[in-house]
Amino acid sequence: MFQKILIANRGEIAVRIIRACREMGILSVAVYSEADRDALHTQLADEAVCIGKAPVADSYLNMERILSAAIATKAQAIHPGFGFLSENEHFAGMCESCGIAFIGPSGEIINKMGNKSQARATMMEAGVPVVPGTKEPVYDAEKGLELAEGIGYPVMIKASSGGGGKGMRIAESREVFADHFRLAQQESVNAFGDHTMYIEKYVEEPRHIEIQILADKFGNVLWLGERDCSIQRRHQKMLEEAPCAVIDEELRQRMGQTAVRAAKAAHYENAGTIEFLLDKHKNFYFMEMNTRIQVEHPVTEMVTGIDLVKAQIRIAAGEPLAIRQEDIALKGHAIECRINAEDPQKNFMPCPGTVKDLHFPGGNGVRIESALYNGYTIPAFYDSMVAKVIVHGEDREDAIRKMRSALGEVVVDGITTNLDFQYDMLSHPVFLSGNINTHFIPDYFE
Ligand code: MV4
Secondary structure (H helix, E strand, O other), X not given: OOOXXXXXXXXXXXHHHHHHHHHOOOEEEEEEEHHXXXXXXXXXXXXXXXXXXXXXXXXXXXXXXXXXXXXXXXXXXXXXXXXXXOOOHHHHHHHHHOOOEEOOOOHHHHHHHHOHHHHHHHXXXXXXXXXXXXXXXXXXXXXXXXXXXXXXXXXXXXXXXXXXXXXXXXXXXXXXXXXXHXXXXXXXXXXXXXXXXXXXXXXXXXXXXXXXXXXXXXXXXEEEEEEEEEEEEOOEEEEEEEOOOOOOHHXXXXXXXXXXXXXXXXXXXXXXXXXXXXXXXXXXXXXEEEOOOOOOHHHHHHHHOOOHHHHHHHHHOOOOOXXXXXXXXXXXXXXXXXXXXXXXXXXXXXXXXXXXXXXXXXXXXXXXXXXXXXXXEOXXXXXXXXXXXXEEEOXXXXXXXXXXXXXXXXXXXXXXXXXXXXXHHOOOHHHXXXXXXXXXXXXXXX
16 A cells, blocks of 8 residues: 555645545645645645645646655655546656556546547447447538438537537537537637537437446446436536436446446546436436546445545555445435535626635534635635535435535635525425436526
């Protein structure tokens, strides 16, 4: 096992990883920017190294500085968390070249899954269901139009380097196709320097369902149930739950086994997530694979009892998975609400500031992941997510009641947050019915 791990991240996920290290008897090294001198992760780690100025390009995205910090402190592994360098194939490769274990899959696998049209082709070949659409990449509107005619409208035009909604357009008819294609492609060229596109049939009112998997270095792959992440705004998730209200055991098994097949087709290693679209008729289609630990991983931890961050570290250290699929049982219902320093009344504008008074709830089945403390000033340079409230109840109704009770107890004075917005969603009859899809927030809250 590693004796020392560097955490190439900040905020609550850095704190979450430091805690996992400490429980495992592993020393932790934090890296921090000049804006994060007083941050909790900087204070909590066994060692901390300043890696540059506040802008992420000078610090949390600076690969050379982070690797220098790892070498200087003799860290044997780097945990990238999520965001920042977590899905950067060059960084994973550089770690390997330096003899430092990257806690995640190889750069090669990150690259293979990061290229969405290639990932789609890999899944088609493995017999994983994908949305009807193109197999080969598409580079121009004329060829795209020809293919869209065969697929049938409406179609979704997507950037191969995309994900998270960038470089994506719906075309309702042949008349508008070429314009939408060129707009999406231009956005992709601007954002990613890549003009590679693919086209899918547009799935109406889908749910965003994802399956957590764990894969060791010996080809063993486990699936750990699903998360329903349909409650999103502009491709930012706000609330996630496990299990999904409408997935029965038969469908769950099929989706889980499909996720395992997908991971094996990718020769995957470490923790990963297979994202599916689930349509009204409960057909599911592979959408993307995420090659990192995710923000919403705690809901899976609550219903399975498995510590995913510790599992990531053990896998990276070369340990085989210690449990079998039959040992994994899903128990109860978990919900996570992301607490952001933002103002829902002002188009969710970020609202950093100083925390004047802070109180978090507790009690049976209530978990808080946060890097806030009383008197802390949230820097304006980074993400607005400042806490996650996670609850675990007997069933969905119990979990919803518990979350409303927990949110009602939170005090974060000094900054504006989306706490009331979250509470209102948890009181909405459509949410309570479980009949949610990716249009829930735009349909009922905007
Ligand atoms: C889709 C889709 C409907 N049909 N693909 C959004 C982000 C990117 N990961 C893929 N996305 C979508 N792809 C087809 N063929 C609808 C979305 C989508 C979406 C997906 C999951 C969660 C929220 C969403 C919000 C808008 C659109």
